[in-house]
Amino acid sequence: MRRRPQEPRRVSSSAASDVYTGQPTGIAKTIKAAVDLLGVDAVSLGSDFDGSVETGFDTSELAALTQALMATGLSDQAIRQIMGENMIRVLRNRLK
Numbered sequence: 001m002r003r004r005p006q007e008p009r010r011v012s013s014s015a016a017s018d019v020y021t022g023q024p025t026g027i028a029k030t031i032k033a034a035v036d037l038l039g040v041d042a043v044s045l046g047s048d049f050d051g052s053v054e055t056g057f058d059t060s061e062l063a064a065l066t067q068a069l070m071a072t073g074l075s076d077q078a079i080r081q082i083m084g085e086n087m088i089r090v091l092r093n094r095l096k
Contacts, residue, residue: 024061028068040078044086
């Protein structure tokens with residue numbers, strides 16, 4: 001018997017707009033929501049600071065983002081994973 005694919009979880013656009021503001025505190029809330037939904041192993045910062053897309057802040061505010069992540073209650077280990085360890089893990093596994 002063929003199994004039906006599981007429906008993806010969805011976040012309403014109004015809930016997403018409440019969370020994402022484009023500033024470090026809003027981005028931290030969005031990251032926390034992603035961790036709550038997917039687990040910390042599935043969340044990482046992207047490379048949006050390369051100029052290909054417009055961001056609400058630049059790399060000079062990564063310390064503010066780290067502080068905002070701490071304020072959400074995420075553990076130091078979770079923040080390390082989000083800020084780079086998860087990306088390193090994925091790249092190492094994919095670029096063998």
